[in-house]
Amino acid sequence: MLATVAVTGGLAAGAVQASAAPHAAPAAAPAALPAVDMEATVLAAQIDPRRADDTLTPGAKASVLAVEQALQARNLLDARWVDGYFGTETVAAYAAYQRSLGYSGLAANGLPGATSLTKLGENRYTVTRKISPGAKVQRDGYTVDARTQAMLAEAERLLGFKIVLSQGSYNPGGDPSSAGTHDGGGVVDISVTGMSAATRTSVARALRQVGFAAWVRNPNQGDWPWHIHAAAINDTDLSSQAQHQTGDYYLGLNGLADRGADDGPRVPIQTWEEYQRTH
Template sequence: MDEPLRTHSRRWLLSRGLAAGAAVTVPVTLGALPASAALATVDMEQVLLACQVDPPKPNSDLTPGAAPHANIVEQALRAEGLLAAAQVDGHYGVATLSAYAAWQRSLGFTGIDANGVPGRTSLTALGSGRFTVTNLVTAGSRTDSYGGMRVNTRTANMLRAADQLVSSSIVLTQGSYTSDNPDSAGTHDGGGVVDIRVINLTTTQRWELVRALRTVGFAAWLRTPSDGFAYHIHANAISDPDMSRTGRDQVNDYYFGRNGLANNAADNTPQQYRVPLTWWERYQRG
């Protein structure tokens, strides 16, 4: 999510002659616009959507609404010499992920902060002189918790909001930023992914909880013994910038009405418990 490296980002700006708090005059460089020209606008929420939905696609189909914003980011990566011209197509696929990760590393980011998914700091830096960023998304603290389980602040806020929509209480059996459970296939390695206890809930309550989680912006499924699991709900906070690659691939599955499992079967959620795809920031705006 980039934010832990604010100090480095300040050094990055200083290395370009920009003092903190000073008026900024952007020099005209490759890919930059004259100061008098209007800058393009990049919606970070839409770029993050493309980051999740596009890479697992078997082709280069565009994601409606997200493609124009992904294209502007790709143009900037091309201007930095990190992306081939043929890949500037509005499809935020694996080539764009790799190019953006290289951009993050050039700013000094490592690990999860160089995963190819734009964070607030790196996207703003890439846009300097090229585009402005709207609808910023941040995961918040990575050491927050919900019911004693580690999650980031964004995920904790989403769980609290979902909890207000149901009569039962949300109890986590697995949090985020953990690789303790090999059955999770790496989905919990990053942020935004949790498992929720449902053993004490009725069938109706389980599905109502799935609907509540989806309402606030989770890709959520009820896992059952027929799936090879004990009963629980698996939920991915859509557009979490810290989410692992396997977690993001499950968001792709959710987007296309699949179950998020290796068999790629159709989502078995009853129609009355489904909601249109959304994410936390959009939900908050109402």
């Protein structure tokens, strides 16, 4: 009996000692990674290089900074350019990063694509509001991307009639007067045959409403007939020339080489994704 009591007492004492031991502190939760807003980042990459000053694109600073810090960490961008301003140095650095992944052509145009932006941010940031041009499709005998097609369809719905293309996208060298704007995606020319001046303006307005930088072009401006030129803002397949046009549109310019004042109908400027969120 005494032996039994001793063993039992020993167990009890051990139990008391165990219960008195301090609990291990829970492991600290890993810090949440910052988020990069892809929509804002791509927009800044179009507007910032066209500015005459260092004004930042509203809502883009934190995202651009995260991207620039990641490019700096890869020795692609000097520290002095890590400032939240997606200017020409950052565009060039991002294009170099795209080439380092084996991309070329439009896939290395300096505009962040969803895949490259996500890879650049591994263990550094997450990507929100991802955008993509989508697959290439046919419209009126021309090639456009799915995002552009959806935008055109919505513009037609607003207008109540069909609009017909006179030039599509992905058409490098197809029309020298286009100065490379149609080399990539997101850019179309629209036929205005039979349209009155008021109707041409209405079409340009509808295109702007759904997220195009759009202008009525006349023969006095270049070696071309009357038409409407439209570039889809934030299409990540835009050629460098088309990127410049969309940036100039935000700065109140006409998208031509003379960088004159915008001569199109005034509407609140927005991207296709912004339009979709409000309609």
